[in-house]
Amino acid sequence: MRIGVDVGGTNTDAVLIAGRRVVASTKQPTSADVSSGVTAAIRAILADAGVPAADVSAVMVGTTHFTNALVERERLDRVGIIRLASPSGEALPPLTGWPEALARQLSGSIFLLPGGYEVDGREIAPLDEAAVRAAALDCHDRGIDSIAISCAFAPINAAMEDRAGAIVADTCPDANISLSHNIGRLGLIERENGTILNAALASLARHVVASLERALADLGIAAPLYISQNDGTLISAADAARYPVLTIGSGPTNSMRGAAFLTGVDNGIVMDVGGTTCDIGVLAGGYPRESSIAVDIGGVRTNFRMPDILAIGLGGGTRIHLPPEGAATDDFAIGPDSVGFRLTEDAWLFGGSTLTASDIAVAAGKASFGDASRIPTLTPALHRAILDKMAAMLADGIDRMKTQPGDATIIAVGGGHFLIDDDLKGAARVVRPDHAAVANAVGAAIAQVGAQAERIVDYDAEPRAAAIEAMRADLLARVIAAGATPESVEIVDMDEVFLSYLPGRSAQLRMKAVGNLADEAGAAALPVAEARHAH
Structure with a gap:
């Protein structure tokens, strides 16, 4: 049996899944210390199902803690930044374009050092190992333990970046080192930005992962712990502690995979x-469509794998x-502010004095909870106008995310899915699955192990078939090493873009592989394609 947990800012959702069946689910308040909220949620579903902790084969967790830390700018480390790209890579220094307050908060020391590669693999300059060692000592002397290292075109050739990381580790054994080729794609600035954010989250990541591990230990669960990534796949808890930035988009991704x-x-x-908010994303082949543009995280442009999500x-x-007394009926506003976790205190439904979207929906008979008699009486025209505007906001979101003409299949999930009408404009049909309110935790529980690679290949130097097969073999080996059963591993996505600005027949290859984790008996869990008739 698997447990899926999604730790949100307000609620911690948990589900227990046996094979293709959701056995139990719960929502519990998220706690400040992480572990007690997770413990309460897991204890609730185990008790509800009458399942002993020893029967749990794996625990998968998605968390918003790292996203919240970046947005709220709390509990972030100062970062030593080493860029290997001089002399040609000095035009835009690190932290360019960052919010001034965040850049000032994170910046420890910045070092622009010789090194890096051109797009065709030629060295910009040799690595200056003495300069790297001096930079590491400077950071150590200033009490900076988080180091971000980026090198021009490191995803093509990581040798220089790896060597610099080894030098820093040898010089400062206690340093937390983030290497850019493990985090982002080819673009240097966006990849470096993601690496700096990752380094800034180092201490918090260790704390969060330790809290989750402590929660499992308190429950007597000895099963392995996995953390869900931005692309809907899993990494080990140890890897999540090293690369927390790869998990910051896991909330919407888990909801989509669960849907x-x-x-x-x-x-x-x-x-x-x-x-x-309402997060809107596109499913393509059972996985979230990835964003093809730079993703803004806390005001910082990054280029690591993130789902293409529209939040309204x-x-x-x-x-x-509501409109002032005597004003026109349409002189009202919906949001963007929210009572959030105070809904059960502030909304009219629960004895409060704030009119919310839930009040409007319950008054219209779209949902049934709280005490509808407490809701203030609105004129039929105003009530209808508010409902119509909410529907228009949702329909506009669909239009903005569609890439093909015609109506689309809509899957409504989340605790507020009752706001979505069955006859919503732009919807061919609206599907509301069982356990829709905890789809995020379901997505975490059924997630697979994955890996992705990106290369630029000259087909005149390396035949196309050989290049593709080499990348495929490397990816399959990485996914198996991460814990997937060999027979389940497959390539689920491949992009090939020919680059006319390079000599010869050069192309950018990007490939993604996934596989199923084995349960305690050694049998692979069912992938989404085989589990589709579960409900």
């Missing part, structure tokens, strides 16, 4: 309605600002 599992719909649009300010706790 695909619960419905059997591999291609469609997922609308995950929470307390504050409409959730169950969204405030409805």
